[in-house]
Amino acid sequence: FFCPIVKQMSEQVLTITYHQMVENEHLVPDTYLSDDKTMETHLDCQQLLSQLRGTVNQKRESIDKLKDIVVSFNRNFKPQNTFRFNTMPVTDNDYLQIAVDLQEFMDNNKIDEFRRRTSEHYKDILGRISTEIGSLMKRRSDVDGVILDINRDFVEKNFAGVIKSIELRANESSDKLMQLLISIHDYTVENALSIGELNLFSSNNRDEVNLKVVDYLKSLSHQLQNEPNRSSVSLSDAFRLQFRVKENDNDTNWVERINNVGSDGTDILVKAMVNIMLINVFKKKAARKSGDFIVHCMMDEIGRLHPNNIKGILQFANSRNIYLINSSPTSYNPYDYRYTYLLSKYGVKTRVEKLLKRIK
Structure with a gap:
């Protein structure tokens, strides 16, 4: 009388254990459940379930170990790396594919x-x-x-x-x-x-x-x-x-x-002298082909120089065939210049009058 009851209870326990592992714990992959291959065994259901649980847990441990190794390996690479390794895997298949690709990489000596x-x-x-x-x-x-x-x-x-x-x-x-x-x-x-x-x-x-x-x-x-x-x-x-x-x-x-x-005027004087010498260097190079010539240059802020320095900078430039033009609205020592002009504006036209010419 008790044997059928015990057998029935045992089958119910096995059924509950099976469904718990497959449906609730999701330990068994779908590929295992849909596999049509059969294998003879002398193990009972309880032993088979225990073996399956152990196999699945072992696989999960292997996957977790693989993930740790892949994560450690990927720290050596940026997302846009030369080898095009996937550095941001998500699923288990992504991690497995990285291992497969790396194995192929090594086998083919890429x-x-x-x-x-x-x-x-x-x-x-x-x-x-x-x-x-x-x-x-x-x-x-x-x-x-x-x-x-x-x-x-x-x-x-x-x-x-x-x-x-x-x-x-x-x-x-x-x-x-x-x-x-x-x-x-x-x-x-x-x-x-x-x-x-x-x-x-x-x-x-x-x-x-x-x-x-x-x-x-x-x-x-x-x-x-x-x-x-x-x-x-x-x-x-x-x-x-x-x-x-x-x-x-x-x-x-x-x-x-x-x-x-x-002084501020001396700074302007030095900058003007450097520019004059720079112009003269290039003028000399051009003169080797076409002969010496005169260069006219506009000098701004010349009125901020000391009168003695104005005369000195004019001589400094003239000795190099560089003629300075002072466009100041105020007359400073006009006799230091060879020509003095007066410019007058009439609408859109400008009238130019020669006022002085230095003879020597």
Whole structure:
């Protein structure tokens, strides 16, 4: 009598346990439930359910371990990485697919393919940087030549007045991006045959050279991120122009701005002299082809100069065949100028009258 009851109760318990595991706990994947394959076994239902629960739990532990490994692995990559690894998996299948893709990556030795591809890409980037910066540095040498000519020009025809000496020089650039680009250019030129893939001319330290190249490119990337609004570099970024002015007993030493040389008028005087010498340097180069000629220049704020300095700057310019035009509404020592004109406005027309002409 009791055996059928016990059997019936046992079957009910097994049924409840089965449905609890499948429907409530969701431990068994659908693929297990829909599998049509059969297998003979001597285990009873209770043992089979216990085995299935253990298998499913073991799979879950393996999946969790895989997730931890994938998460740790993905910390080495950004979402937009070169290898196109999925760094943001969501489902279990995503994690499994990452493992499959990585296994394929290793089996097919794709790392060498990427190494060759990126090596050529890096080499191309370095080559372009080296070419552009090399061209810029050649123009920098032209600047050095102009500065030398300006310094020589003052010595040959100096200023008879308070300004005893004016010197210019071009120091190394303090621009961080330009400094880095110059370093990349120099390193590329020195190691041109060792950068990239192995070739007949590669040196023994090729790997070391290429690692240094990667470091340079990383530094360049970080520097560009620090200056997101910067789109280019120019010749003026390649050097720091410095001035040294001696005014009577006052020596400015080397400074980057012509300020506080003396009075405000003296600052204007020095800036005017530098511009006159710069014009004269280029005028001389042009004169080699077509002969010497006269240049007329408008000088603003000339009225702020001391009368003696006005006469001195006029002689300084005239000795170089550069004639200054003072457009001040107020007359300052008109006899210092070769011509004096009066300009009158009549509607849209301007009337020009010659008032004075200096004979000597």
